[in-house]
Amino acid sequence: MTAMLNSMGYNGWILTLLLALPLIGAVMLAVQGSTAGTADAAAKVSSARKTALLFFLVEAIVSLGLWWSVDYSSAEWQAAVTVPWIPAWGVYFRIGVDGIAVLLILLTTCLMPLTVLGSWTSIKEKPHAFYAMLLLLTTGMLGVFMSLDLVLFYVFWELMLIPMYLIIGIWGGQRRLYASLKFFLFTMLGSLLMLVAILYIGFKTAGADGVPVFAYDTLVQSGNYPGNAALWLFGAFFIAFAVKVPMWPFHTWLPDAHVEAPTAGSVVLASIMLKMGTFGFIRFALPLFPYAATHPMVKSTVIVLAVVGIVYGALVSMVQPDFKKLVAYSSVSHLGVVMLGLFAFTTQSVQGALLVNINHGISTGALFLLIGMIYERRHSRQIADFGGIAKVMPMFAVMLTIVALSSIGVPGTNGFVGEFLVLIGSFRTQPIAAVISATVVIFAAVYLLWALQRIIYNPLARPENAALKDLNMREVGLLVPLIIGIFWIGFYPKPLLDRTHAAATRLVVQMGGVPEANTTVATPGEGR
């Protein structure tokens, strides 16, 4: 497979193609939308979603090659491309990937067709614009994962914002205006501070010619900022990413955004956009400012916030009457686990954190898709409006149960592997935090099982629920890949772990940790 891909020069063009395809799709949809003026609504919907699905499918299929084509153990950036953009300002179009990025890229490309399928019948207003936004969003997200130039990164980072803002604001629920603006302002507040920091380090690193440097590698290597400056700069990056993660207490945009967004929006938001925050830490905030990141004050603050987020998210999740909000708060909890893993700086915890990233993408994405499916039927997300629907929607019940179990972290599903690695790794350096965080296994079970019970179990008391139709082939079909993912990662996560090992080790070493080869090391026994 690798040889075949190499013979096609795959690594040379794949990243650019992945960025360009959705843009072309968006333009095509825009053209289609403006020329389809007189067509009736149904025809418009049908043409728009087909075009979008086509582009997303091609994108997904093309991207799959990355699984094989990339040398994951290499210290070099893979499939890298460098083209001058604004050389006078030191800004280049520099993209490339490593193991971490590849997994997130694949998650994105593979999830996007599913979101189209998930919106298949629910988007009736202005379908062309909707799918064009999804495509634009995809470019933005992929760009963030690929960027190796801080300015380019920033541009992609902001690029995501507008489509998501419009998706929530135009196709969202009742309080969509409030939610979308909140989402936008939170994110923008963080990212603009980051912009100042990016400029600052760019100029601090400027060469003799005065041209600032925004190349990731150069900045990481020369990252010697005076102590206080490093803390401030890290702080700027931290806020930008912490909002996106979202870490407690920067999380309150999330429940609103999730609840109001249409299904596709929620899925993308939860599954991919939240990963931007953690990815930002992994790729930028930590390697750029190792001094600040390992500073005891910073580290303990982040760990405390992560732990608070884990427990708090779970507890608040438990009392939510709205299922989407429940899942939203559970995201706060799960992403807290990721942050804990990252800042514990051990190989297991970092690899676990990367895995939780992916897992959360799959599980929570699936949860939102499922919520979308019943919402479409019932036009309610209130848990109290359901009950006993396993009787009428057994397939739905099965799917929801599997996904919920994955989110709870039951062994055999993906959720367990990631959480376990994070916690076991974190325990080595942050035992107290790890123990407190381990309570998430209890709380996750509480809030999800309780919700599960109130939705699919219990007596089928409401007559309007009795007429609900079970999932159709499209819906089952779009869930199946996610279910496969859940079990695949649950039972055989090795391919993923192998792919992130080198990158995780690099991060651990940058943070002053001990590199661990992929072998059992005889550690000395415990002392007296």
Place this chain on the structure above:
Amino acid sequence: MANEFLPLFYTFHFYLFSLIALVSAIVFVTRKSPVAAALWLVVVMFALAALYVMLNAEFVGVMQVLVYAGAIMVVFLFVVMLLNLGHPSELNDIRGRWGRLAAGLLGLALVAELMALSRGGVAYNFSLPAAPKAEVLAGPAGVIGPIAAPLFREYLLAFELTSVLLLVAIIGAVVLAKKRSA
């Protein structure tokens, strides 16, 4: 007129006209009637014209009387008359006591800051190689000559610009003040 040979006389009159200007200015801003105010402003301008003359700026002094007091203020008065704003009863346009007090205090602060300019004084005699040549500095003799030289040499452009400026003002005034045709 110079102060070399009649220092006391000169100084007395300088202060006298200064005082007239100052007092007239104060009276000007406190008059209710626009017509009275305008006339007091004319007094200020006359006093300033006298000061200009005493400061060796005879041409400017004359222009002050002719253009400023004679033309511009007449236009003001003309407009006041035209709009029939002369009746003082409907024109109680001065702020109340507190407003005046506050304005006075603000004015005191402003004048105190402006007076700081006297701290440095004009301490240097600037001369530069590129400075005007000797005959330019000396200039043609007479009252108008010294003004004419910079006006038509260094500030030729400015002079021309004033003509365009006046043109703009004329168009503007005409455009604004003429009756609507449509």
Place this chain on the structure above:
Amino acid sequence: MNFDLSTPAGLMGALVPDIVLMVGAMVLMLYAAWRPESAAHQRNVGYASLVVIAVTVAAVLWFASRGLTATEGVIAVDGFRWAADVIFLLSAAATIAMGIESNPRDRIMGGESHVLVLFAAAGMMIMAASRDLMILFLGVEMMSIAVYVLAGINRGSIRSAEGALKYFLLGAFSTGFLLYGIALIYGATGTTNIAVVGERIASFALAGHAMLLIGVGLLLIGFAFKVAAVPFHMWAPDAYEGAPTPITAYMAAAVKAAAFAMFLRVWIEAFLLIDGAWFAPVWWVAAATMIVGNVVALAQRNMKRMLAYSSIVHGGYLLVAVAAGTPLGSSAFLFYAVAYTLATFGAFAVVSAVQKPGEHATPIADYDGLWSTRPWLAVGFGVCMLALLGFPIFGGAGFFAKWYVLQAALTSPRGLVPLSVVLVLTSVVSAGYYLHIVRVMFMRPRPEGAAEPATLQPLTRMVLVGSVVMLLVLGLFPGALAGWATSNAAITPPEARNPFPTVPFN
């Protein structure tokens, strides 16, 4: 070619573009007065004005391409001037283009409005060119008087008259400060030539000279008024709201750009060495402008007023570039001015289209659900809003404009990191009203029975499409514009010449 500005011929040579414009304007003035007011005549004068502008632009570009220089004198012959001229002239062209189509609706039938736009542009060109405070003053006045009239040119509208009155009274008031400042600077340095002022400050160690500093302070007040910086901004919203829409755009874009062009030239060429004195006031004025402008803009319910505050805010951002006080600051200004001008004209083109005939108010509620009736109009307006917000890609060059200003601020030797933070934080606030427009247009339903906005007329459409396309293209490929801005930023900071023996005066 090197113009010898001490000779009338050299001076005229260096002023050819300005003279072309002024002469053209005068001829048109006669033409405008030639026939009675009518829509057709107004249009003809407008087209003729566009031709004059085109000729002037050609002249400017030709001059700019020759790499001309001049001896020291009352005007500058440098890239900054030509670059600024292009911005003014294009603004004027856009204003006239929009005016040709919107004047009949506002029942402005005289061709004089176009002529006055030309004269105002001439004043701006003088402002950008002058290296003498007196010339500068006359340029300011030429522009201001023309714009006073333009603000009130809609004689049928009481709002227009009121806006003009306020603008005029306060403008004249501030002119007093400006002029006093010039007088004191003249008193302290014995010259009004900007370059010489700078040299003398350096040569004679005038940094702490009281008269000079008070003069600079007064000058700063005058400039701050012209750029509508807080707390000297109060005229702006009223004047903007009252003026006919194309004139509002002209005021927001070109007048502001001209004021900043002179501001930067004076500040860098003359007063760079006394930054200890002006840095704090400029810093505070910049911060206050950004904060107050943004916050008050949040409360606006009228589109033109909102854009007026937005324009105040952008003045605040540009003041950051002024505070930077470096050549990078002036190139940032050029870049910013281009992006801002494009966004402003794009926005006002839409305002002009959505504005109901016969009505002067432009409530934001008129934009409810614009997307459903006029999708491309809404998209264009959205791009302009995001450009003003400084958003990458969707806001096109607006992002790089802000970027450039931040760049100038962060590289300034004066340490502008806190001000940069103020800038970005207030930008977040600005999202509150720019995005409000976006959401009004895209996320609200079109009210039942809302009148369909009139179709965009060709020239206005050209302005809109041109602005938006330029914004987006420059947002993707800002390199060329950045290079242009950098190479034309060469306002030379002063350097000390050999000090001459100082002789105590009197």
Place this chain on the structure above:
Amino acid sequence: MQAHPLAETVARLVWFLPLLPLIGFLINGALSLKSAYVAGPADPDGHDGEHANHGEHQDVGGHGGTGHDAHGHDDHAPAVRHKFAAITSIVGPGVMVLSFGLALAIFFAMRGAEMHNPYINTLFSWMPAGSLQLNAALQLDALSMVMVLVITGVGMLIHIFSVGYMQDDPGYPRYFAYLNLFVFFMLLLVLGANYVVTFVGWEGVGLCSYLLIGFWFSEKANADAGKKAFIVNRIGDFGFMVAMFMIFAHVGSLDYVTIAERAGSFAPGGLVVTAICLFLFLGCAGKSAQIPLYTWLPDAMAGPTPVSALIHAATMVTAGVFLVARSSMLFSIAPVASLTVALTGAVTAIFAATIGLKQWDIKKVLAYSTVSQLGYMFVGVGVGAYTAGVFHLITHAFFKALLFLGSGSVIYVMHRAYHATHNHGDDAQDMRNMGGMKQFMPITWTLMWIATLAIAGVPPFSGFFSKDEILAAVFSRAHGSPLADATLLGMPGSTVLYLIWVLALAAALLTAIYMTRMMLYTFHGPNRTGDAAKPHLAEAPWVMTGPLVVLGVLSLAGGWLNLPKVITDLIPVGPTATLEHWLEPVVGAATSRVAGGAAHLSATTEELLIGTAVAIAIAGIAIAWTRLKPAALTTKNAAVPATGIQRVLENKWYVDEAYDATVVKPIYGASKGVLWAGVDVGIIDTMLVNGTAALARFFGWVGSQLQTGRVGTYAWLLVIGAVLVLRAFARAS
């Protein structure tokens, strides 16, 4: 590395053991997706009619004959028997039969092999992350073999029983899918070669337990019980996980073999190893329903009765005991932790037994009995008598499975009778509605008595041997062993051990009493089922009775697995201590470490102890037999509310209520009132986020109010600004 002797035998197919049930799960699961509910447009269960109401006429435990609608009278409802029921009936028990066969084959292979080390069958690398190299690996040794035999053997019997019990349930394939899945996870649990694989099984069985308890999920109580079981188990799992973290952090591996090798590096009795063991035991307490986490098990009786037999009696709940035995290398060097285990076990044993005294629901009695017996097992493994603990585990699996299945038969019969007479008001599980079942179900009656005598500890039934061995071990450890030298809660270890012994004896007495009570009320005395239903009472079909018979034999003869020397010395009935020898390679070292210098009990002492135990058992039976009057019982509906201590016992010491008031409600209330409404909505959102926005808008409003429209105001502001600016410049000069 030298090839393991088992590598060439049938044992290399060990991974087929769990795989077979997994295949069964997949097949049955696929079948179950073809829903029986598609039969009608609307929910067949939500409306009037016989079938629809079967849920409501039973209480928490109600189910029994849920599927027994095959009597032809529910003409309005479509045939509820699942259309793939036949396939399920073959696949479900079939995979168990195969699995059991394979287990036997492997067992015999093991017996033939010379085994010093466990046989590790590594399937694939599971979680490689730096120094953590987790493999999906199975470990075959004596302990796991015993467990496999119990699980597959008893499991097979229960599967067969289920065919009769559940056949007519609409969720029949789903039931077998869950059951097969359970066996898969249970085998994974016992076969895991490291803690994490065990943990997978551990959580997996919990999951299946959750699914099976809530099998009839349309009943809120059932769904509640399932959820409660899972969550309480998760509390234990939290402890298990923390223990794993600590083990990895201090040992660097989670493989049993490696840990056993490196356990020597721990300081005996050290803080770390004690903490590890205590956290592990928290996990065990959750899974094996020990104080304080036992409350889920009685509720778990909401599941179908065979499930109670398999999961909540024979296998899953004993996983905790297994885990302690599996971790004997750690527990044996942590005396304080061991003592805690034993003491908790003893307290649980007596505590649950007291509750068992006053329960009326036949399954609840058995449930508390299970909790109590599990406590016994923990006493065994806690005092380091790992063999004894496992032995009791095995015998318990036999007799408790028998008891549950027997009670299942009774309930089945009761329900069938009630159903046939359209009686929906009476509870088919309440003993007050039974009585005199002996005459209708003689086989069941006989077998149940065998089991009762076994659990009571009457010789020669199996329970007698295992229980006695535990008691003897407690007694013998009370002197000279590291346990006796340790201190727990300020008490010397020997005192604690004697206390444990007394408690265990008391529990034995109570066990004998409540079991006899149950037998009396159920099978003896007059019948209280009701005249209408009485004619319908008869023995259950053979597919159900058959497994009972097998279990009866095992309950009777199970003791032969590990005859104590003192008995064989007395009466040479069989081989001595077979199980102990078998388990020697696994737990032998740990056992002797715990025993330490404790003297072996003399034959006299041992005989005395045996005598005491037997006497107590017989005394218990006698007390119950004489004091209880089944004839005086009234039916459930006519019963008067109990008072005093009886009422406290009937309400299970109000522990559920206490937990609810002290843990559940505060956490829920705080989460909702403080965290969500207070912190999230109140402080962060309203005050900080929206507050900032409102503040900005407010200042905007103030600013726009300053914009009065009057030139005067503007000029004022301008001049004020000018004065400020000039001030700055004047100061700079």
Place this chain on the structure above:
Amino acid sequence: MLAESLALSAALFTIGVVGVLTRRNAIIVFMCVELMLNAVNLSFVALSKVYGATGQVFVIFVMTVAAAEAAVGLAIIISIFRHKKSVNLQDINLLRG
């Protein structure tokens, strides 16, 4: 006499400013502005004694500008008077907020 002239100039300028602050009649406010310009002119004239006649040239320019402003300003005032029949600035507050 330079210092005295400059001081008088500052004082007159301030009186003009105070006039602007206290008056509400548009024409009088405008006159106050004229007073300010006159004050500046005095400075120029005084300084011309130091630096030569250039200062006087400036005064001429200022006068021109004042005249131009007067023309336009009075036209604007007439224009607003046509609408409101008043030049009281307190009444002219249609545009605000």
